[in-house]
Amino acid sequence: MVRAAVIASALAVIAGCDPEIVSGSYFCGPQMSCPGDEVCSPADGTCVRPSLAEPFMCEAGSDGGEPNEDPATATTLSVAGCPAGQVERIGCLPSGIDVDWVRVTSPVSCAGAPLSIDTRYSVAFAPAIVELYTADGASVVATAAPCDITGGIGDKDAVCLDTTVPADGVSLVRVTLDHELDCDGACNFMHYQVAAMATAAP
Numbered sequence: 036m037v038r039a040a041v042i043a044s045a046l047a048v049i050a051g052c053d054p055e056i057v058s059g060s061y062f063c064g065p066q067m068s069c070p071g072d073e074v075c076s077p078a079d080g081t082c083v084r085p086s087l088a089e090p091f092m093c094e095a096g097s098d099g100g101e102p103n104e105d106p107a108t109a110t111t112l113s114v115a116g117c118p119a120g121q122v123e124r125i126g127c128l129p130s131g132i133d134v135d136w137v138r139v140t141s142p143v144s145c146a147g148a149p150l151s152i153d154t155r156y157s158v159a160f161a162p163a164i165v166e167l168y169t170a171d172g173a174s175v176v177a178t179a180a181p182c183d184i185t186g187g188i189g190d191k192d193a194v195c196l197d198t199t200v201p202a203d204g205v206s207l208v209r210v211t212l213d214h215e216l217d218c219d220g221a222c223n224f225m226h227y228q229v230a231a232m233a234t235a236a237p
């Protein structure tokens with residue numbers, strides 16, 4: 036709500052003296068909040084007049100990794116080296132029952148090197164929960180924590196996971212929605228971007 040208000044006033048300044056905000060010109064706040072008579076359109080997470088709201092849809096290509104509901108079918112994200120440039124993938128959780136497994140693979144020569152796995156997602160919808168699992172997918176090793184890599188216009192939130200490249204180079208991650216903050220089911224969907232990068236071993 037605070038972020039949406041800040042963006043709204045910034046756009047008002049850009050528009051000159053006209054205090055009227057154009058429908059669809061700014062992002063919804065947490066849990067699809069919008070000021071005044073506007074509502075959050077799930078289609079793109081912007082505040083619009085109620086008649087213009089459209090349902091959520093996965094972005095083109097964002098569900099290309101499906102099905103990935105278990106470790107055996109996990110979507111692969113390949114880290115090229117340590118150090119190497121960040122690799123990214125767009126994902127989508129269109130409903131509360133969807134689960135995305137992501138297998139982050141790094142060269143075995145990078146074993147022990149610091150590995151960051153960061154996930155950004157729209158602040159408007161149910162937050163993403165990102166967990167690092169054991170290689171057999173049986174138990175959680177670590178949970179990504181909120182982090183400040185959002186920057187920009189303020190429409191994104193993020194959680195970050197700092198780990199190390201395991202001996203076999205495979206880090207198994209599970210992405211789900213936070214049902215504690217899903218607007219009682221009304222914002223139970225999410226686009227996200229998961230990014231991974233390894234740096235040189237100390």
Ligand SMILES: [Ca+2]
Nearest residue numbers: 103104134135
């Ligand atoms: Ca899935």
